[in-house]
Amino acid sequence: MEGKTSMEKQGDGVLDALVVGLGITGIYQLHKLNQAGLQVRAVEAGSGVGGTWFWNRYPGARFDSESYLYAYFASEDLYKRWRWSEHYAGQPEIEAYLNEAVREFELTDLISLDTRVEAMEFDAERAVWNVRTNRGETITTRFVVPALGFLSRPLFPEIPGRDSFAGPQYHTGLWPDDAVDLTGKRVGIIGVGSSGVQLATEIADRVEHLTIFQRHPNWCTPLNNSAITDEEHAEIWDSFEDYHQRTLNSYGGFLEVPLEEPGAYAQHTPARRREMFDHIWKMRGSNKFFSNYPEVGAAGEANKEFCDYMAEQIRARVNDPETAELLIPDHAYGAKRPPFESGFYEIFNQPNVTLVSTLHTPIERITESGVSTTDGDHELDVLIFATGFRAVTGSYDAIDIRANGKKLTDQWADGPQTYLGIITPGFPNMLNAFGPQSPGGNAPRCAERICDFIADLVIEARRRDVSIVDAPEELARDYTDELAQQVAGTIYEKTEDWRSGSNIPGKKQVYMFYQAGLSQHTARLNAVEANGFEGFVFA
Incomplete structure (x- = not known):
């Protein structure tokens, strides 16, 4: 889709709300705020919308939620007009659908593409956020709604010599828009999470040789x-x-x-x-x-x-x-x-596929010609990192977010603390759309009620004629303690996983999702809203 490349000032130059990020959640959040008649805009770092489905265009990328359950239910016409080809559609079809949704919701003129947010600071005197972008502009908005996604900041492992490799390098989460021809190449993939499993299965038949570097296997x-x-x-x-x-x-x-x-x-x-x-x-x-x-x-x-x-x-x-x-x-x-697979295990029966367990033979360094492990050198033409993301909080950490003399990264140093997964005390008017401490699962369904709630909350602030919405620290502590209790004694409590940040060296491990489930979280939001947005502070 074609969006604007600069933010146009309207009225007093202050927006009611700015949505940051236009993946599956950001598109829906922008739609709900616009539908409410608010003065709203959105910025997106990519040159197209889609978030995960814009950046992750590697061969084999596809849904692991059913296509028709991932789709928007906000438009019955779009739902019944769009014909999915498969129960789990591939990336090109998903990206096309999300662009069609933007057109269906009439959002194109509200979107600024190629616009990455670098810093956000709350002006307490004016009760607005000043949002600075890579384009040298500062956007002023009463509410800012990060829709940054859990898996949107790619992680490269700390391996010596990564810059010395002579051939092309790719990350599955930053796959180029231009076609990448791997036919007849010696390809190495580091990582066997969902993207590594999908990619390896897709390319194994057409590469000369595929070397898969696996640290920990997954139940696929x-x-x-x-x-x-x-x-x-x-x-x-x-x-x-x-x-x-x-x-x-x-x-x-x-x-x-x-x-x-x-x-x-x-x-x-x-x-x-x-x-x-x-x-x-x-x-x-x-x-x-x-x-x-x-x-x-x-x-x-x-x-x-x-x-x-x-x-x-x-x-x-x-x-x-x-x-x-x-x-x-x-x-x-x-x-x-757990990743889902379609023939992944069978590729290891092919003579051109080698599995290297880096638990047994660790990677020592990346060289000009490939990857060196303790069992020898693996010569490659192409090196691909399927090494995941700085998940959940990583995209927040990439932005300098400040309010009331505090920096969000410092506030979340021991793990995120929010009220209902929506607001961090001391960072007023910043409402997270499907951010840390939200329920996990099929993303658009888990995000839908949250986005509706945020739109209703902004409307309620206007109705009350107040300029600030915040929450007490005590409620955020209680909510965070509740999340810890939900996983205590379960399979999630101590297992090393990106959902607790264990894939990031030095990061404190804290489970960052509401594990009691979507329906319970929805009931919680319904009760809070029915009781006049109980717990939120309006000023």
């Missing part, structure tokens, strides 16, 4: 993707309202269909449990978790039994026993966000 489960038939499309379109309500009232924003009640695991025989695992293994996507025994979501025997089942599947699909064992994780299923 079958996506079981397929084209959407005409009959399925008719059902999807007819289920518009039903799908919307079911996802909003779910734990993670999916069509979650538990097949067994709590307690069934202990009542079933091992053979019956095996039948259950066989059944869900053939189901699409996240059903491996949500349709499983509820006990699998806890740290205990049920989780271990399912892990043993998955390990069997890996051994059955990978011909070389030693390679198979290297691909089997030692953490509980679900403790780390």
Whole structure:
């Protein structure tokens, strides 16, 4: 899409709200604020909208949420007009859809592309935020709404010699718009998270040789993707309202269909449990978790039994026993966000694919000709980093955010503290759209009620004719303590994962999501709003 490249002043030059970031959440947030009749604009660092689906255009990038559940429900016409080709669409189709949504919501003229926010400071005397961009302009706004995304600041590992490599280097989270031809090349991929798994599977057949550098394996489960038939499309379109309500009232924003009640695991025989695992293994996507025994979501025997089942599947699909064992994780299923795969394990049966376990043979340095590990040199033509992101708070850390003599990075040094995942005390009028301490899962469904709430909160401030919205520190501490209690004793508490910041050296590990689920968080927001935005301070 084509947006503006500079911010136009209107009226007194002060916006009601500025949305920062135009991924799936930012687009919807801009739509809701604009729909409310507010004077609003949005800035986006990229040259196009889409966020994750603009930057992550590597071969094989696709949804791991069902396309029609990830889509916006704000327009029934758009929902029923758009025909997804697959249950889990690929990146080009997703990017095209998000551009169509911008046109549908009539947002194009409100958007400034190629505009990266460098600093934001709250002017307490005027009760406005002054937002400085890379274009040398300062935007003044009453409310600022970061919609920065959890996975939007790519992370490069600290490996000596990275700049010495003679060939092209890429990060899956910064993939170039121009076509990258990997045919006949010796390619190295560092990392086996979701992007590494998708990329490796996609390119293994066309490269001369693929070397995959793996530190920790993940529990990768079958996506079981397929084209959407005409009959399925008719059902999807007819289920518009039903799908919307079911996802909003779910734990993670999916069509979650538990097949067994709590307690069934202990009542079933091992053979019956095996039948259950066989059944869900053939189901699409996240059903491996949500349709499983509820006990699998806890740290205990049920989780271990399912892990043993998955390990069997890996051994059955990978011909070389030693390679198979290297691909089997030692953490509980679900403790780390599990990638979905479509033939990933089979690529290790190809003679042109090599797995290097950097736990056993660590990377020593990157050289001019490739990667040097303790077991020798691996010569490469192309080096790709699938090493993830400075997740959740990383994009906030990249902006110099200050208010009332405080810097946000200092305020969050021991982990983010917010009220409801929306506001950090002492940083008034900064309302986070699907930011730290929000529920995790299917992003647009988890973000939808938050964006609605933020729009309602800004409207309420106007109705009360107040200039400042804040929250007490005590409420943020209580909310943060509540999140810690939600994961205490669970599979999430101590496992090293990006959701707790453990992939960042030196970062304090704090679980940064509301783990009680989307429906409970939605109920919380509904109650707060029904009680006059209880807990928020209007001044």
